[in-house]
Amino acid sequence: MSAERLSPTSYVVLGMIGLRGPSTSYDLKRAINRSIGYFWVFPHAGLYSEPQRLESMGLLSASSEEDGRRRRTYSLTEEGLRELRAWLAAPTNEHFQLRDVAELKLFFNELGEPDDVHRLAREQIAQHQQRIQVYEEMQQRFGGVAGVAPRMVTLRLGLEMEHAALRFWSSLDEDLNRGDEAPAAEPPPS
Amino acid sequence: MSAERLSPTSYVVLGMIGLRGPSTSYDLKRAINRSIGYFWVFPHAGLYSEPQRLESMGLLSASSEEDGRRRRTYSLTEEGLRELRAWLAAPTNEHFQLRDVAELKLFFNELGEPDDVHRLAREQIAQHQQRIQVYEEMQQRFGGVAGVAPRMVTLRLGLEMEHAALRFWSSLDEDLNRGDEAPAAEPPPS
């Protein structure tokens, strides 16, 4: 019936409205930027156009609200909620995507100065450490132990990922310190 | 002088040609799909158009090669190499992006059946385990210990990330098993 191809953006919009109740585009933009937007950037323009599309599909309903202002508040329709829940219940098989420029640089490191990798590693270590600290503060502020509640759980995954990255870059840094002037090339053909 | 905004795609192209030597678009496509493309998808169409752009900027040079076939082989120019090395030497401050649909579903989990999260977690565990296995086999096949060599190092980061994800979903699964019918809502106000 519906199903004109819903994108991740669609579900973020539906989901956010589901969590927060009726919202304007701006509300969505802010709510997203302060949570999942930290890992997966949804450009703001999309958060204005997408709700309109969803409305035209009958998954959202809009009310022009109060004193004739142009801001519109969107709510989930029954069908919207059904769609959302169906998505939540459906299996997920796609591989995640990483998109990390640092990783790219690392991949091509042998084309630059030997020093570049080293600097890169240290940069990354510092940055990940800093973010871990920020997250941990957030976690505290939001109230103690991690549950399955939104925000909390995403924070937890975020932390896990940051720690992984940190571990990786740290061990790379150590390797570099040890071998320092070492080959940095292919392992010897056995 | 040059600098008409180079994207990650640009650098992947430059870098790959740097690593492999003169290449056709198809070569690039394959080389990328079997390495970094595993985490960061570069659509093939871009790998045909981007080298042309780079050529027109003077960062690549093209030779129409042999018997009048239509395939073109691109090589780095001096300026291309300089650009690439400058990029490798420059600091990197952008936050990586994650783009994981499973994470999205998790974030919105409370809108679905309590069972959904659980199923999701188990799915993810299975999938990550499987990928870890694949990577480890690759690592062996490519020759032993991880170095700073391309492929190797990317694999290593990939593994680290997969392990992190696995740890996360596993611990979530345990929590769910323990609390099973538990609230799945906010942590209790202390």
Next chain:
DNA sequence: GTCCAACGATCTGAAACGGACCATACGGGT
């Protein structure tokens, strides 16, 4: 008042994207 900053929203042009499509080759099978 009027100036500035933050808020809220829209528009636009350029990339990114993915999938359909075209072509050419190669290897069997019958």
Next chain:
DNA sequence: ACCCGTATGGTCCGTTTCAGATCGTTGGAC
């Protein structure tokens, strides 16, 4: 010889994404 299937190699095209500029609105501070 012919047909079929599959891998190689490349192009095109119609949507989405995306980022940034722009525009209006609001609400203090002075």
